[in-house]
Amino acid sequence: MYSLRTEHSFDSAHFLAGYEGKCSNIHGHRWQVVIEVKSLTLQTNQQLNGMLVDFAQLKKDIKEEVDFLDHAFIIEKNTLKPKTVAALEEEGFQIIVLDFRPTAENMAKYFYDRMEHRGYQVKSATVYETPNNCASYEE
Numbered sequence: 001m002y003s004l005r006t007e008h009s010f011d012s013a014h015f016l017a018g019y020e021g022k023c024s025n026i027h028g029h030r031w032q033v034v035i036e037v038k039s040l041t042l043q044t045n046q047q048l049n050g051m052l053v054d055f056a057q058l059k060k061d062i063k064e065e066v067d068f069l070d071h072a073f074i075i076e077k078n079t080l081k082p083k084t085v086a087a088l089e090e091e092g093f094q095i096i097v098l099d100f101r102p103t104a105e106n107m108a109k110y111f112y113d114r115m116e117h118r119g120y121q122v123k124s125a126t127v128y129e130t131p132n133n134c135a136s137y138e139e
C-alpha cells in the first residue's frame, strides 16, 4: 500500500456550545490539517508515472477545502439565535454553519469525508487544534 501525506492550515474562530469551561467562549485556532491518502497501485501514464497522485494536485485539493474555512467563524447549527447569526452576517463576517459540534474529532471526520468526496482513498485525516493536541479519523 502506498500513501501520501500533506498538510495545510487555516485560522478560524469557534466555540463549543454546552461545554463547561473556557472553550464555550469564542476563541481562535490555527487549525492544522494533515491528510494521508492511499492506493494499492501507482499511475502508469507519462506525467504521473510512478505517482499515487501528483503532490501538486493533492495540495491544491486540500488547500481548496481548508481555504473554505479560513478566517471564518465556525458555528454549530442551532447553537446561536438566528438573529445573532443574521447580525454577524450583516456586519460582513464570514460565518460557516456546520451540522456538528466543531471539535477536532468532528473536523477530522469532516476533512476525511470532503477528500473522499473528491475521489481520494483517504487513509486518515488529522486536525490539530493546538500544536500539541490533535484528533484523527480513519476507517
Ligand SMILES: Nc1nc2c(c(=O)[nH]1)N=C([C@H](O)[C@H](O)COP(=O)(O)OP(=O)(O)OP(=O)(O)O)CN2
Pocket (backbone or CB within 6 Å): 016, 023, 027, 102, 103, 104, 105, 129, 130, 133, 135
Ligand atoms: N477531545 C477534545 N477536547 C477538546 C476539544 C476538542 O476538539 N476535542 N476542544 C477544546 C477547545 O476547543 C479548546 O480550544 C482547546 O482547549 P485547550 O486544550 O485547553 O487549548 P489551549 O491552547 O487553550 O490550552 P492551554 O493549555 O490552556 O494553553 C477543548 N477540549
Ligand SMILES: [Zn+2]
Pocket (backbone or CB within 6 Å): 014, 023, 027, 028, 029, 129
Ligand atoms: Zn477551540
